[in-house]
Amino acid sequence: MDVRLSASLLAGIVLLFHGFTAWAMVEVSMEDRVEVFKGDTAQITCMFTSDDGIGALTIQWFYVLRTGEKQKIYYQDATMQVxxxxxxxTDRIMVNVTAATGEVVLTIADVQIKDQLEFICLVKSLTDGVSEGRTRLLVFERPDFPTIEGVQTGISVHEDTLSKIGSCEVKNGFPKPNITWYRNNAPLRVSDVVxxxxxxxxxxxxxxxxxxxxSLKVTKEDxxxxxxxxxxxxxxxxxxxTETxxxxxTVYYPxxxxxxxxxSPKGKIKEGDSITFNCHGNGNSPSSVYVIRHEDNEYGLESNMVVLKNVTRLQSxxxxxxxxxxxxxxxxxxNTTVFVNYLDxxxxxxxxxxxxxxxxxxxxxxxxSSLQTHTAWFKDGREVLVGHTLTMKDATFDTAGTYKCVVTVPEIDGMETMANLRxxxxxxxxxxxxxxxxxxxSVANMVDLTCHVRGFPAPSVIWTTRDGKVLETTSQTETEDGVQSVVSVEVTSEDLxxxxxxxxxxxxxxxAFNIKAIVHTTAAAITTSTSTSTNRSSTLSSSTVVHATAAATTTRTSTFSASTVQAATAIPPKKIRKESSGVIIAVIIICILLLAILGSVLYFLYKKGKICGRSGKQDLTKEKSSKDNIVVEMKSDNTEDAILLGVNGEKLPPSNQ
Structure with a gap:
């Protein structure tokens, strides 16, 4: 009973409160229209006022069908948005509600022409009632660029009816575009002649x-x-x-x-030119025929023009x-008068x-010539004299050649004649x-020798060598002042x-032409080989000389000397590049260093008793033997004879080998 009584009291309080606020109604306001281009996004705004919170409101969107019926597309209350x-x-709209400002926005994506409709925003409150607003969505599309096409045939001023002038067209616009015709920047209004x-x-x-x-009645002014x-x-x-x-x-009139x-040509006319005559009446009638007459000759016109080619002075x-x-x-x-200028x-x-x-x-x-002329003489492309007469004193070979006389008419470009003097x-x-x-x-190269000889009559040219041998001429050409002869010779090892x-x-x-032969040679470096499998061999013999002093038994002095092997290189006959000499010297120095190191190693092994069956504790008082020398046997690449060198580089006799 207590629960029922409490519920009844609460309901009474709500009804009482509702009775006090019934005078406040929800209000909706919307724009009269929203305009947007086809393909763009449209936003339709619905503004509302209500004393209730957003949770107590129901919002609905409708569009009006062509029949006038409403079709709901959106619903929203405190619990759902549908x-x-x-x-x-269905797939193109979105609704955003801002309670603070009382704003509901319907967004429509990718607007199409068929979307040009009336949209209704309906807001319902639990306590304030219902209110709605309407907005017309207008869709626009820019039309394509307009085109115009005129009639291709001419129109006579004598036509009795209106004649078609042309047509204009503009495509794919919305709403419907409007076309207005103009003549000379003035709009044409419909009348008896338009x-x-x-x-x-x-x-x-x-x-x-x-x-x-x-269509209109054509006059000459058109x-x-x-x-x-x-x-x-x-x-x-x-x-x-936009304009076309x-x-x-084309208007025909008598x-x-x-x-x-x-x-053409503009200005003075010369022989060889093509003359173009133009003949026009001040009317424009297709029934008119034009001809041009000169003495007994008559020329028919095409497109009111006639061309006379390669005219002469007789056609003046x-x-x-x-x-x-x-x-x-x-x-x-x-009529008109023509004069054809000439230059013989x-x-x-x-x-x-x-x-x-x-x-x-x-x-x-x-x-x-029919006009004043200018005469100039040229030789080898260079002007040598101006005037009709060419005079040259004290002739030399430089005087010989071809002279060109050029006669021009300064008044007419390209009017000239010429002749040659040899x-x-x-x-x-x-x-x-x-x-x-x-x-x-270099040896084996072919060399072309050219001999330019002046003289007249054209000289005879013979090529010979120092010993009187006649060389076969490769080519011989006559020049302005003589001949030019060419011979090809092969360079041998001897100068020519x-x-x-x-x-x-x-x-x-x-x-005389002197040709010095160059022989190119390559310096060969000698390489020392220690391999026993080659045909080249070297024999190393060494001995130590030991001296003992009487003053001290603990002081020992040993003397070691080794002979060096010098690499022999071929001497080029004429030239040796500095770079090659440097390389050879470097190789020799490296060989000497290697031999010195080898001698030191052998001496060390000898002292330790590692070679020749000797002990490292030999009697240091043993007399020096003249034959206990280090002997090196070298065989060159070009001989099999061995060379034995002593400690001081002296060649040993065969008995010491």
Whole structure:
């Protein structure tokens, strides 16, 4: 009974408290709209106020179907948060609640066109009642760049009906983009002479593609008009605009005058040029035919142009362009005058000259031209004289060669002619000495010797050696002032002298080439071998000389001397590199050190009685024997005879062996 009474009292208190606070209602406020690009994330905020804590609230989210019905997508109370399954938003939404600020945020990921719906936030309190707010989610998509296409055929001003000018198209926008036509920066409004036909296509993605076609009554002024489209579309928070490229249309209208002119070349015309004539009427009618006449010649035009190739001075004169309207057969004409400049071939007199050394030569060069000319003489690419007459005194071999006369017209670039003069200077041969006639080459190498001889008539060249042997010429070429002869010789172990002998009817000349042969040799190092298995052997004999003094029996003096073996090397005939000599000396020193160490070891073993059956305690008073010497026998690589050297390096007689 006590428990029931307590529960009843508690319920009464709650009802009483609820009665005092019933006037306070939960309130919800939301934005009218939320705008977002397709593919982005949308956040819809629901603001609420309530005297109850968050644990006493129930929060629900709905979206409104096309039919007007509500579809729940989210539920939350004090014990759970549930995202409804089987809705288009099941896997794409998330709800965050901030109790301190009274804020509920619905986040929708990867927004699509079909998500453009109305969303409802419903908040229910245990004591404050129920309140809801609504927000419209607006989705936007920028359209592709608009395109424009004009008509490819011309439009006549005489057309009785409106003519199609072009069409514009913009694809994949949301909401639907808008297209406006412009002519020369001015918008075109629909009227009796202007017609615009729009059309809209809804793609499977829900996006809109819009096209528009423009037709109007064409006038002559439209020939230079620029037409384009302006596309406007909505984005979150505003409007954007983009424009297409400009197009022109071809307008046909009759001519009232004809003009003809030389399109190329610009400036003065010369023989050999190609002349391009351009002929135009001030109208634009496809029925007009153009021809150009010059004296008795008539040339048909293609695309209002005609080209005369490789013109000559005979094609100078008056040229007339005639336009004929094939509908009315009326003619219109215009004319222009052409002058073709010319430059005849240069004439050099004489073309070939032979002068003796010390004589004077004179030649002339002329070319007939319609314009002022400039004449210059060149030799070996260098200008030697300016003027029509070439005069040179005291001719030498340097005078010989080919002279080029170049005649140009300064007023016209590329207008020039040229002719050659060949000059021969008669005289005895003279050999041009090269920088080096004394050569050093390795044996067996081939050496090319070149002999450049001046003289005219062209000298005869013969190669010989010091002993009169004739060498076979490798090649011989005539030059501007003589000949150039080449011979190839092989270097032998002996020095060689080759003579270049040149002669003609006026004299002779000779030049010697000295070739010094270089023989390359390799110094061989002698290697001492202690192996008994080789064919080379060395015999080591040694003896000790011991002297005892009378003053002390404990003091012993022993004298040990060993002979050294010197390595013999082959002496090169001419040259020995310093590096090779250094290596040989180093090898000899190492051999001497090794022999000294070997002698010391043998002496030590001898004193200890380890070799030759001797005891380490030999009588130190034994007289020195002249034959108790260390003897070393060495056999070289090139002989089998042994050389015996004494202690002091003296060669021992055979009896001591």
């Amino acid at each position: 995202v409804d399954r089987g809705t288009p938003f 017609k615009v036909m729009p059309s809209t296509t809804t793609e499977s993605s829900g996006l809109f593609s819009v096209s528009s076609e423009l 020939k230079d008009a620029q037409f384009y489209c302006e596309v406007t579309y909505l984005v979150p928070g505003g409007t954007r605009m 490229s400009r197009i022109n249309i 001519s009232t005058a004809v003009h003809v002119w030389v399109e 004169g008056l040229y007339e362009c005639i336009s004929t309207d094939m509908e009315t057969f009326e003619d219109l004409s215009g 071939h240069a004439v050099v007199l004489p073309t070939n000259m032979e002068v003796a050394q010390g004589e004077e030569l004179t030649a002339t060069c002329n070319a007939l 000059v021969h200077v008669k005289g005895a041969p003279k050999i041009i000495k090269p920088e080096q006639t004394d050569l050093e080459e 002298t080759a003579f270049c002998n040149a002669s003609n009817e006026y004299g002779a000349d000779a030049l």
